[in-house]
Amino acid sequence: MxxxxxxxxxxxxxxxRNPTAGIQASAGVHLPLPLPSDRLAGVLDRLDGSASRLIVGLVAIHAVRAVEVARLDLADADLARRTLAVHRGEHTHTVYLDDLSTHLVADWLRERRRRWPQAANPHLIITSHSYRHPASPQLSYCALRAAFDQIGxxxxxxxxxxxxxxxxxxxxxxxxxxxxxxxxxxxxxxxxxxxxxxxxxxxx
Incomplete structure (x- = not known):
């Protein structure tokens, strides 16, 4: 199949190309299990800050991996076309933003401009530590985890x-x-x- x-x-x-050529299926595959519905109910409402809501929202709505969210640049978010370009090696996956996701991106961009209007870091999501860092680092794993830690x-x-x-x-x-x-x-x-x-x- x-x-x-x-x-x-x-x-x-x-x-x-077909990467399955010559590959035999293996037994004992671990299958994912759903989360209890009560753990996901009202997730975005439980988050503090527009950056946290955007981070969790992109993962929860569009299954963008958290590490990919951290790598996003400002240029990857196109609110006019309501798209988000997620770069995966040589391939770019286009995410088509729904109303909620568009709202989350717009909210964060407003806060970003308000807090750091002169930010030199080209990444979409920045912090008070990274916005003017000379190396323009992407969002750290600790900062990513902090958003998800709010919802356990x-x-x-x-x-x-x-x-x-x-x-x-x-x-x-x-x-x-x-x-x-x-x-x-x-x-x-x-x-x-x-x-x-x-x-x-x-x-x-």
Whole structure:
């Protein structure tokens, strides 16, 4: 089934080679589990500050990895087109912002301009320590974790839960690849976790 997914993606020119060629499936794959609904309810309302809401929001809504959020530049956020460019090596995944995400980005940009109008650091999310640092560092892991610590969750848990939720809704690994820009075998893993008793549809 994984090979058929890769063939479908290659036909649509989403990938250019089949990395599963010659690979045999292994047993004992660890499948993700959903978070209890009460741990995610009102997550954004429990966060302090527009930067924390944007960090957690991008992970929780669009499954952008926290480390990718830290690497974002100002130029990657295009509010006019309502898009966010997430760079992954030589590939760029385009996130199409919904109303809430657009609001989160706009709120943070207003605060950023208000607090540090002369900031030299080109990264989207900066702090009082990094905004004029000569090396223009990206957001630190500690700063990232501080946002998630407010809700008692790890970035990885929130990221995984978002993909698992979408997998439950669609049961379509190709859709997960397109929406989140994840690797096809990760998409298959989450569809299996969401629908353990359902065979994947044949992809042509």
């Amino acid at each position: 994984l090979r058929s997914i890769f063939r479908a993606l290659k036909q649509e020119q989403l990938i250019f 969750l790890l970035p990885r848990q929130v990221w995984a839960d978002r993909i698992l939720y979408e997998a439950r809704e669609t049961a379509d690994p190709v859709h997960l690849v397109r929406l989140f820009g994840i690797h096809p075998n990760i998409a298959v893993k989450y569809v299996h976790a969401a629908h353990p008793d359902k065979a994947l549809p044949r992809i042509r």
